[in-house]
Amino acid sequence: MSVDRARLERHIAELSAIGGSGTGVTRLGLSPDEQRARDLVGSWLRGRGAVVRRDSAANIYGRLGGAGPAILVGSHLDSVPEGGRFDGALGVLCAVEAVEALLDDGLRFKRPVEVVGWCDEEGARFGIGLFGSCAAFGRLPDNAAARADQSGVAIAEALRAIGESGDPTTARRAFGDVAAYLELHIEQGPRLATAGIPLGVVSDIVGILHARVTVHGRQDHAGATIMTARADALAAAAEMVLAVEAAAAGLPDAVGTVGEISVRPGAKNVVPGECIFSLDLRARSEDTVEALARDVRAAIRRIGDARGTKSTIDVLSRVPAVPLDGSLRDLFLRSAQSVGVAAPELFSGAGHDAENAQLAGVPTGMLFVRSTGGSHNPNELATLDDAVLGATALAHALRELAG
Ligand SMILES: [Zn+2]
Structure with a gap:
């Protein structure tokens, strides 16, 4: 699998420049910066022939392959205030890179693959965490669009300001539309860094x-x-x-x-x-x-x-606590092995977009990449070596599911 290390490095730098300052990133959900991040990711995907669309909750999808239920792969594009470059972003970056690597290898997807960048996972501004994936999987709280930030701007208004209708509930995906969801994310705690292991496979979300x-x-x-x-x-x-x-x-x-x-x-x-x-x-x-x-x-x-x-x-x-899909967990364990990593199984103490997919009945798997420096701060760090391992393992999993 030929993950392009230089391309991944360039993409990390380009994305983290949006809302970035030093090693920190402030890219709040539903902000102009998050919109710029979507546009950038969309341009990469369009450049590889993907059909790119945004939904009414400002999630971005880039789809390759024909009709039928898709393998969804990605993470979120927003950050907390004064956060880092990798929480969420790395999952989108590695999803793009995994798809590009498979295309570079000449693979034609037998099953459609969609790269997703979820909107406003952190809920930093409006207080609804996992906003975009909640909308996509029918788990938004009632009257979510009316929820306002501290200056009185409602979600509906923020959505309209970036060109959406203002009604995020129509972002809900049809049942059966998604065959599986894969998410790579930095581990937000110290377990992998302490153990000296670059990758982990998530068993449950708290x-x-x-x-x-x-x-x-x-x-x-x-x-x-x-x-x-x-x-x-x-x-x-x-x-x-x-x-x-x-x-x-x-x-x-x-x-x-x-x-x-x-x-x-x-x-x-x-x-x-x-x-x-x-x-x-x-x-x-x-x-x-x-x-x-x-x-x-x-x-x-x-x-x-x-x-x-x-x-x-x-x-x-x-x-609720969410056990993730057992066969995708095994797939990720094999994928990690394919890059020489004996990945431990970990549970996630943080919530993730992945739980919405699994709760909606979509088989879901999650891969953690080691972060030194924790997360939700400017010091969070996935090294380029670890990012390459993660993207390669993700490409391995995608090839098994869609190749
Ligand atoms: Zn995150």
Whole structure:
């Protein structure tokens, strides 16, 4: 398989220049920069004879081969604010390179192949993560188009500003339209880098529960209220945050995070009357997500009872844990082997566009490429050597499925 190292390097540089500064990239979903990224990827694909189209959710597809259900391959083109060059982008770059390498080898696709660049995976501006793939696979939240950013611009308006109709729900693909979905992505954690292995194969994507906890205490004078007469909402919340940490640590392949907290009224001489904090609970299996949520709820109740506070828990979103397709997992393990890598199976602690495809009944496989420097920061790095290995393994898988 002749992946063109220089071409891949050039494409990485060209794409990361859009919204790029140093090694950082800021290319928000539904922004003019994301649109420029789509245009660039579209021009590469058109140059190889692909039929390129955009849908009403601003996803871009480049299709090669004839009629029938397609093998879809790609990732997302947006980044977080002050993110890096590789999260999402590498999956599109390697998909383009894999297709080009197969065409260079003279392969004619027996099955259609579509390279996809998903729109707004990060949800950084409008708060809907996996936006483009949710639209394509019928998993958008109700009234998504009306969701507005901080300056009051709605998704519908942002879509119209880049030439779309403003109704992302019509991006939904017909059932049976997609035979399989393959996604290459940098690993966002340190497991591959720590193990010194360039590629990993994703077995499952974690289940996630997002919630908001409101602790109601009693607002009082910080000087006049003796310690035994308080119902301090923040002190209760502090204990609850530690309970989240302990609950997650006590379960296999589970994590729990409180990343936001606010106090009312928020004055140094007032005992906090109310405290609101976020909950991000994740685990590899549905059973464990449920067990973690149960443990956290019980701890919040117990701590509240002991401290005289009342709490409400509003579940904001719940994404099920998604085991990916077993035969595509095996295919990626063989593909990694074909480039000399004994790839470990890993679960993904981050959500991915891939879960929407799998949840819609499309057999889905994911390949991780080692990133040194983590992700969602300017230091994320997939070396060119690793990117070449990833693109070559992806081409191997594509040839088996569509060649
Ligand atoms: Zn990503």
